[in-house]
Amino acid sequence: MPxxxxxxxxxxxxxxxxxxxxxxPVFRSGRGLNEKVVREIxxxxxxxxxxxxxxxxxxxxxxxxxxxxxxGDLSNLEAVLxxxxxxxxxxxxxxxxxxxxxPNIKETFERLGIPEAEQxxxxxxxAQYESEMVYHSLKKEWDDKxxxxxxxxxxxxxxxxxxxxxxGTVIPSADNKFSAMNSAVWSGGSFVYIPKGVExxxxxxxxxxxxxxxxxxxxxxxxxxxxxxxxxxxxxxxAPVYSTESFHSGVIEIVVKPNAHFRYTTIQNWxxxxxxxxxxxxLVHENATMEWLDGNLGSKLTMKYPSCYLVGEGAHGSVxxxxxxxxxxxxxxxxxxxxxxxxxxxxxxxxxxxxxxxxSTYRGLCQVHEGAxxxxxxxxxxxxxxxxxxxxxxxxxxxxxxxxSNIGHEATVSKVGDExxxxxxxxxxxxxxxxxxxxxxxxxPIAKLLPLEYAVELNRLIDLEMEGSVG
Amino acid sequence: xxESPTIEGPVAGMMEGVTEHLNRQTVEALAADEPKWLxxxxxxxxxxxxxTPMPTTRLEEWRYTDxxxxxxxxxxxxxxxxxxxxxxxxxxAGLLDAMEDDREASxxxxxxxxxxxxxxxxxxxxxxxxxxxxxxxxxxxxPELIQELLATQxxxxxxxxxxxxxxxxxxxxxxxxxxxGVRMERPIRVSRWIESAGKAHFSRTLIVAEEGSQxxxxxxxxxxxxxxxxxxxSAVEVFTRPNAQLQYVSLQRxxxxxxxxxxxxxxAEKDSTLDTLNVSxxxxxxxxxxxARLVGLGANSDMLGLCFGEDDQHFDHNTSQDHVAPNATxxxxxxxxxxxxxxxxxxxxxxxxxxxxxxxxxQTNRNLLLSEKARADSLPNLEIEADDVRCxxxxxxxQLDQDxxxxxxxxxxxxxxxxxxxxxxFLGEILSRLPLGGVVEKVTGIIEExxxx
Numbered sequence: 061m062p063x064x065x066x067x068x069x070x071x072x073x074x075x076x077x078x079x080x081x082x083x084x085p086v087f088r089s090g091r092g093l094n095e096k097v098v099r100e101i102x103x104x105x106x107x108x109x110x111x112x113x114x115x116x117x118x119x120x121x122x123x124x125x126x127x128x129x130x131x132g133d134l135s136n137l138e139a140v141l142x143x144x145x146x147x148x149x150x151x152x153x154x155x156x157x158x159x160x161x162x163p164n165i166k167e168t169f170e171r172l173g174i175p176e177a178e179q180x181x182x183x184x185x186x187a188q189y190e191s192e193m194v195y196h197s198l199k200k201e202w203d204d205k206x207x208x209x210x211x212x213x214x215x216x217x218x219x220x221x222x223x224x225x226x227x228g229t230v231i232p233s234a235d236n237k238f239s240a241m242n243s244a245v246w247s248g249g250s251f252v253y254i255p256k257g258v259e260x261x262x263x264x265x266x267x268x269x270x271x272x273x274x275x276x277x278x279x280x281x282x283x284x285x286x287x288x289x290x291x292x293x294x295x296x297x298x299a300p301v302y303s304t305e306s307f308h309s310g311v312i313e314i315v316v317k318p319n320a321h322f323r324y325t326t327i328q329n330w331x332x333x334x335x336x337x338x339x340x341x342x343l344v345h346e347n348a349t350m351e352w353l354d355g356n357l358g359s360k361l362t363m364k365y366p367s368c369y370l371v372g373e374g375a376h377g378s379v380x381x382x383x384x385x386x387x388x389x390x391x392x393x394x395x396x397x398x399x400x401x402x403x404x405x406x407x408x409x410x411x412x413x414x415x416x417x418x419x420s421t422y423r424g425l426c427q428v429h430e431g432a433x434x435x436x437x438x439x440x441x442x443x444x445x446x447x448x449x450x451x452x453x454x455x456x457x458x459x460x461x462x463x464x465s466n467i468g469h470e471a472t473v474s475k476v477g478d479e480x481x482x483x484x485x486x487x488x489x490x491x492x493x494x495x496x497x498x499x500x501x502x503x504x505p506i507a508k509l510l511p512l513e514y515a516v517e518l519n520r521l522i523d524l525e526m527e528g529s530v531g
Numbered sequence: 532x533x534e535s536p537t538i539e540g541p542v543a544g545m546m547e548g549v550t551e552h553l554n555r556q557t558v559e560a561l562a563a564d565e566p567k568w569l570x571x572x573x574x575x576x577x578x579x580x581x582x583t584p585m586p587t588t589r590l591e592e593w594r595y596t597d598x599x600x601x602x603x604x605x606x607x608x609x610x611x612x613x614x615x616x617x618x619x620x621x622x623x624a625g626l627l628d629a630m631e632d633d634r635e636a637s638x639x640x641x642x643x644x645x646x647x648x649x650x651x652x653x654x655x656x657x658x659x660x661x662x663x664x665x666x667x668x669x670x671x672x673x674p675e676l677i678q679e680l681l682a683t684q685x686x687x688x689x690x691x692x693x694x695x696x697x698x699x700x701x702x703x704x705x706x707x708x709x710x711x712g713v714r715m716e717r718p719i720r721v722s723r724w725i726e727s728a729g730k731a732h733f734s735r736t737l738i739v740a741e742e743g744s745q746x747x748x749x750x751x752x753x754x755x756x757x758x759x760x761x762x763x764x765s766a767v768e769v770f771t772r773p774n775a776q777l778q779y780v781s782l783q784r785x786x787x788x789x790x791x792x793x794x795x796x797x798x799a800e801k802d803s804t805l806d807t808l809n810v811s812x813x814x815x816x817x818x819x820x821x822x823a824r825l826v827g828l829g830a831n832s833d834m835l836g837l838c839f840g841e842d843d844q845h846f847d848h849n850t851s852q853d854h855v856a857p858n859a860t861x862x863x864x865x866x867x868x869x870x871x872x873x874x875x876x877x878x879x880x881x882x883x884x885x886x887x888x889x890x891x892x893x894q895t896n897r898n899l900l901l902s903e904k905a906r907a908d909s910l911p912n913l914e915i916e917a918d919d920v921r922c923x924x925x926x927x928x929x930q931l932d933q934d935x936x937x938x939x940x941x942x943x944x945x946x947x948x949x950x951x952x953x954x955x956x957f958l959g960e961i962l963s964r965l966p967l968g969g970v971v972e973k974v975t976g977i978i979e980e981x982x983x984x
Contacts, residue, residue: 445915448918455910457910458910459906460908460928466929468925474921475919
């Protein structure tokens with residue numbers, strides 16, 4: 061009987077990113093969200109007046125908007141928000157050299173394998189710890205070509221014109237309650253500019269870590285891919301497991317100019333006590349392509365629907381979404397595709413796995429505006445249920461105002477087939493191995509689009525999660 | 532999705548929809564000479580109506596139908612009950628036309644303005660204990676059955692604003708009761724006609740097919756064009772006991788001016804088959820709430836529907852397939868073809884409850900946009916809480932298949948005729964799945980007529 065070494069070697073049965081770094085932040089706001097906190101954050105960042113005004117206006121919008129009653133269970137969220145720190149500054153300034161990062165933070169990221177990855181496969185790396193980017197670097201060859209890869213704060217300081225032209229235009233503060241919250245208290249995140257015609261052959265990566273108990277992380281990322289450029293941006297997220305709940309609410313705005321090609325990959329593996337409510341949206345111009353690759357594996361509750369607003373003729377948008385919900389987790393994810401110009405095309409492929417008491421929800425919108433002739437969209441959702449207690453939902457919204465368009469949606473729900481299991485077990489696999497193999501096969505169409513390191517990580521996670529899942 | 536639909540608090544919605552004519556006094560007047568249990572049930576329903584806020588587009592289920600713009604309750608006076616008889620010589624031509632094809636039936640019933648005017652049931656079935664009668668008569672003749680099943684298990688008043696309104700204000704309706712083992716080959720045909728414009732009509736239907744029985748039921752509701760907005764509310768409750776087989780067909784051909792609210796719930800017990808077909812052609816606004824509940828092991832429900840919209844007609848279909856029991860199956864196929872500025876909404880949900888293992892549930896919605904200004908919204912939802920299930924859904928929205936058109940035109944057909952054939956073929960698929968005698972021809976005829984116009 062062949063031994064599956066990967067499974068044997070892992071021998072882990074808990075969240076591997078659980079480790080707490082002992083440190084003392086440089087500055088920490090009070091608990092809860094109020095005007096004082098917003099002013100403190102703005103002062104800490106030494107911001108121009110317009111940004112403070114922007115934040116204060118967003119706070120008003122946040123307070124005026126009701127808590128969503130759809131999606132996941134947010135009934136306890138207001139109590140959580142009253143207790144968390146909205147801003148925690150871990151060090152005085154951001155570093156450009158890895159050696160200058162404080163040792164405890166450095167150790168954290170070393171344990172997560174970031175510096176190693178930077179040397180091998182990345183064009184640039186940003187690392188956020190609590191509320192601030194602690195490290196940002198870009199390989200010299202890209203710097204020379206005019207690529208900007210910086211913290212969002214430095215983006216505002218050093219490139220005020222292009223920053224202000226785009227900031228808050230893709231996702232207005234009033235878009236939803238949590239985009240309003242982020243607009244009021246944002247801190248950290250990346251500012252990326254890819255100049256005309258520049259094609260990055262390796263990805264940029266940002267890594268987000270929440271270390272402190274009861275804190276909220278509100279990164280804000282603004283990306284502009286200029287005409288004919290091409291790039292891939294990856295974000296990864298982890299946090300240690302505390303008994304209390306934490307909160308993460310990012311806003312990601314992307315402008316993909318004509319003929320550009322941008323891919324944004326998220327591998328979210330927050331600890332299972334994290335609320336993760338994120339707004340991600342791309343404005344896609346003529347003949348440009350935007351691809352969201354969205355992997356949601358961690359968190360207690362994620363509500364995230366990466367969007368493509370296809371505003372230029374011939375624009376293409378796609379969302380590849382993979383969700384894993386284990387015990388007590390709810391992944392409420394999907395995508396939004398807005399066809400606002402002729403001959404735009406889009407697709408969503410969503411795969412989810414629900415195990416134990418986990419719940420995976422696909423929620424999506426496909427909208428074709430009048431005049432968006434010749435638009436095509438196709439949505440496919442597949443859900444796999446591992447246990448009798450698992451749950452899956454599919455909520456697609458399809459709104460079509462243009463007859464010269466072609467829109468389809470398909471979804472299937474299944475459990476791992478007894479025949480499939482029997483076949484593999486008759487070839488000498490244990491039931492657990494067979495289960496892991498089937499699940500890996502199920503997510504393979506998406507996993508193969510990931511950079512190798514992530515694909516390996518995803519497969520390792522699947523193996524890990526399938527342990528003890530049988531029966 | 533960007534903004535959250537919110538359910539208003541009870542206080543905000545208190546007394547919404549209470550008008551000069553639709554109020555507690557109207558209910559009390561109706562209930563005055565009724566048995567105590569029924570009077571109490573009406574008043575409890577009225578309480579539910581008063582405390583339920585008027586649905587707004589912030590509610591998921593009403594997202595695409597804005598009642599504040601589409602329905603004005605204020606001028607609507609409920610049609611009072613009065614004894615009526617059916618006089619063929621004085622009957623509206625439209626009603627006679629509709630009845631023309633319905634000769635071959637196990638029984639007939641005619642309802643005018645919400646009041647039953649005539650019933651006849653073949654003697655062979657009457658002698659076997661089949662009951663086809665007006666609901667008012669049934670309150671007297673079958674009080675226990677009515678008390679047990681009217682607005683209790685299937686459509687209780689607290690289900691929603693309009694369920695409550697109908698349960699409080701129904702004037703009359705239909706009871707069909709098929710005893711154990713009785714099989715009726717030919718359908719029961721019901722013709723309902725609305726004459727009074729500018730009024731509110733409330734009618735209920737209760738159908739019970741006992742163990743091992745078999746019956747099909749065709750309900751056709753129609754009217755001439757109505758000069759002012761007319762509310763037509765139909766509440767339909769259908770029960771199939773173990774091993775029973777039932778087909779329910781509803782054909783809606785109301786004139787413009789009608790706001791049709793059709794609320795249907797079917798409850799299928801063990802190994803029974805309960806299929807429905809809803810054809811919506813008429814009315815200015817037609818809202819259908821259809822819930823199929825599979826409560827017995829091995830129950831099966833096929834749910835079919837089609838709508839054909841033109842001008843500024845607005846159709847809103849809200850369906851659910853509730854799998855409570857294991858090993859049950861349901862299969863839904865709804866299709867819409869939309870011309871001019873017509874609009875259709877399909878919101879469907881398959882809900883597999885915990886423990887409903889071995890469920891097979893499917894849901895398909897297909898839409899054809901025939902004009903630049905037509906619009907279709909489709910929300911096919913799934914909620915699955917059991918693992919050993921086979922569920923899928925699909926939705927498509929598009930224009931006429933160009934290959935089909937090209938094929939027909941290459942055979943020498945002019946474009947207009949080819950288009951017509953493709954539309955009829957598209958909608959005809961629904962009819963071929965429930966080929967009840969007379970219904971297929973009738974619906975095909977209506978659609979052809981519309982396409983020629």
